[in-house]
Amino acid sequence: MTEERFEQDNPWKEAIEKYFPEFIALLFPHVYKDIDWEKGWESLDNELQQVVRDAEVGTRRVDKLVKVWRKNGKEQWVLIHIEIQAQKDEEFPERIFVYNYRIFDRYKQPVASFAVLIDSNKSWRPTNFEYELWGSRHRLDFVTVKLLDYKKHLSELEMSDNPFAIVILAQLQT
Incomplete structure (x- = not known):
C-alpha cells in the first residue's frame, strides 16, 4: 500500500467506524432505509483481514466490513463491504x-x-467486474459513489446535520 493511499484512507476508516449509520444515510440512503438500526451493527474488520490477506490482486486489505440486519422481519444479516479508493486503479x-x-x-x-471514489478523475467510474469463458459467465455489480459529484451540493452539505457531511466537505477541499 502506498503511503499516500494510507494517509487518505485512514481518516475515512476512522470516520466510518465512528459514524457508520450517518455514512450510510448520506451516501447510500436506499440502503439506510432497509437496515434495522435498532439491532445495531458490528465491525468485522479484524476477522476479515485473515480472509483477504491471501488475495493476489492489488492492495491486500479491505477498507471496511460491517454486519447489519435488514428490516424484512427475518433473522437475516448481511455484510456491507466498503472500499475507499483514492486513485484510478485498473485492478x-x-x-x-x-x-x-x-x-x-x-x-x-x-x-x-x-x-x-475520492479520486479526481471525472471519467473513472467502475461499477462491475466480469469474466466469461465458453459461455460460462461470472459478474459482480457494485454500487459506486463518486465524491466529485457532491461538489454540486456543497451548500446542502454545509447545512446538513449529518456529521459525515463534514468528512465529505473536507475531502472535497483537498
Missing part, C-alpha cells in the same frame, strides 16, 4: 470481486459491495 474492480467472493465464502451470507 480495483477485480479486487472488489475477489473480496466480495471471499467474504461470502467465509460467512455464507449475502454481501453488498460499495465503493466510494
Whole structure:
C-alpha cells in the first residue's frame, strides 16, 4: 500500500467506524432505509483481514466490513463491504470481486459491495467486474459513489446535520 493511499484512507476508516449509520444515510440512503438500526451493527474488520490477506490482486486489505440486519422481519444479516479508493486503479474492480467472493465464502451470507471514489478523475467510474469463458459467465455489480459529484451540493452539505457531511466537505477541499 502506498503511503499516500494510507494517509487518505485512514481518516475515512476512522470516520466510518465512528459514524457508520450517518455514512450510510448520506451516501447510500436506499440502503439506510432497509437496515434495522435498532439491532445495531458490528465491525468485522479484524476477522476479515485473515480472509483477504491471501488475495493476489492489488492492495491486500479491505477498507471496511460491517454486519447489519435488514428490516424484512427475518433473522437475516448481511455484510456491507466498503472500499475507499483514492486513485484510478485498473485492478480495483477485480479486487472488489475477489473480496466480495471471499467474504461470502467465509460467512455464507449475502454481501453488498460499495465503493466510494475520492479520486479526481471525472471519467473513472467502475461499477462491475466480469469474466466469461465458453459461455460460462461470472459478474459482480457494485454500487459506486463518486465524491466529485457532491461538489454540486456543497451548500446542502454545509447545512446538513449529518456529521459525515463534514468528512465529505473536507475531502472535497483537498
